[in-house]
Amino acid sequence: MIVVLFGPPGSGKGTQAQRVASLLEVPHVATGDMLRAEVARGSALGREAEPIMASGKLVPDDLIVRIIESRLQEPDAARGALLDGFPRTLAQADALDAMLQRRAWRVDVVVALRVSDDELRRRVLRRGEIEGRADDNAEAIEQRLRTYREQTAPVLDHYRARQTRIAEVDGVGEIDAVTARIAEALSADGAVVQAS
Numbered sequence: 061m062i063v064v065l066f067g068p069p070g071s072g073k074g075t076q077a078q079r080v081a082s083l084l085e086v087p088h089v090a091t092g093d094m095l096r097a098e099v100a101r102g103s104a105l106g107r108e109a110e111p112i113m114a115s116g117k118l119v120p121d122d123l124i125v126r127i128i129e130s131r132l133q134e135p136d137a138a139r140g141a142l143l144d145g146f147p148r149t150l151a152q153a154d155a156l157d158a159m160l161q162r163r164a165w166r167v168d169v170v171v172a173l174r175v176s177d178d179e180l181r182r183r184v185l186r187r188g189e190i191e192g193r194a195d196d197n198a199e200a201i202e203q204r205l206r207t208y209r210e211q212t213a214p215v216l217d218h219y220r221a222r223q224t225r226i227a228e229v230d231g232v233g234e235i236d237a238v239t240a241r242i243a244e245a246l247s248a249d250g251a252v253v254q255a256s
Contacts, residue, residue, distance in 0.1 A: 061169075062140050062141060062160060062165055062166065062167050062168050063084065063086075063140070063141075063143065063169050064143045064147070064167055064169075064170045065077045065080065065142060065171050066170050066171060066216060067172060067175065067231060068175065068177075068208045069201065069204045069205065069208060070175065070179075070181070070183040071175045072173055072231050072235075073145065074092070074093070074144060075235060076173070076239060079235075080142055080171075080239065080242050081141075083239075085139070086137070086139055086140045086142055087131075087136045087137050087142070088141075089131050089137070089142065089143050089146070090145055091127060091144070092144070092145045095119060095127075096113075099113070105123060108123065109123065114194055116195065116203035116207065117203065118149065118207060121152050121155065124148075125159070128146055128156070129159050132159070147215055149215065150211075150215060150218055152215075153215050153218045157222075166224075167224050168225070169225045169226075169227055170216065170226050171229055171242055172216060172226055172227065172229065174230055174231055174232075175231040179232060180201070181198075181205075184201045184204075185201065227245035227246065229242050229245055
């Protein structure tokens with residue numbers, strides 16, 4: 061089963077993805093974490109991605125597609141994966157669909173977290189203070205929200221047009237409550253969700 065966890069920056073995708081992937085017993089595949097690890101290691105990919113990430117813009121599709129395709133070929137992804145932070149553009153959605161089709165897979169469900177812009181700003185700035193993430197600052201969050209609206213939000217319509225199930229979930233509240241809402245939405249879709 062391929063699940064895409066979808067939402068704007070600060071919607072709680074990373075927090076929820078780890079928990080939900082565990083419930084589904086599939087790997088949590090987070091492009092943001094993978095990219096930050098490359099930056100920390102100082103790899104060629106990391107050096108290429110670092111200034112783009114610091115500005116709040118999206119890393120080019122070709123870099124992300126290479127990372128995700130490689131990750132989905134690992135043995136722990138044989139039963140599927142929960143994708144966090146991918147796809148973020150229509151081109152990435154098309155690339156993901158083509159990649160999955162080669163494996164006779166598809167995106168089974170998109171879980172879309174709903175959170176207000178004011179709450180998103182508050183969460184991202186707080187995360188920046190706590191985690192010391194250079195890309196979590198006021199200027200970058202405004203750019204990331206603009207980028208999300210212009211480039212990422214249309215991905216939801218792409219999957220609606222493909223008749224992929226979209227589960228819209230309220231992303232505000234206690235972490236456990238949001239996880240429970242996601243699990244309920246996935247159970248309604250027929251996904252096997254393990255009791256936590």
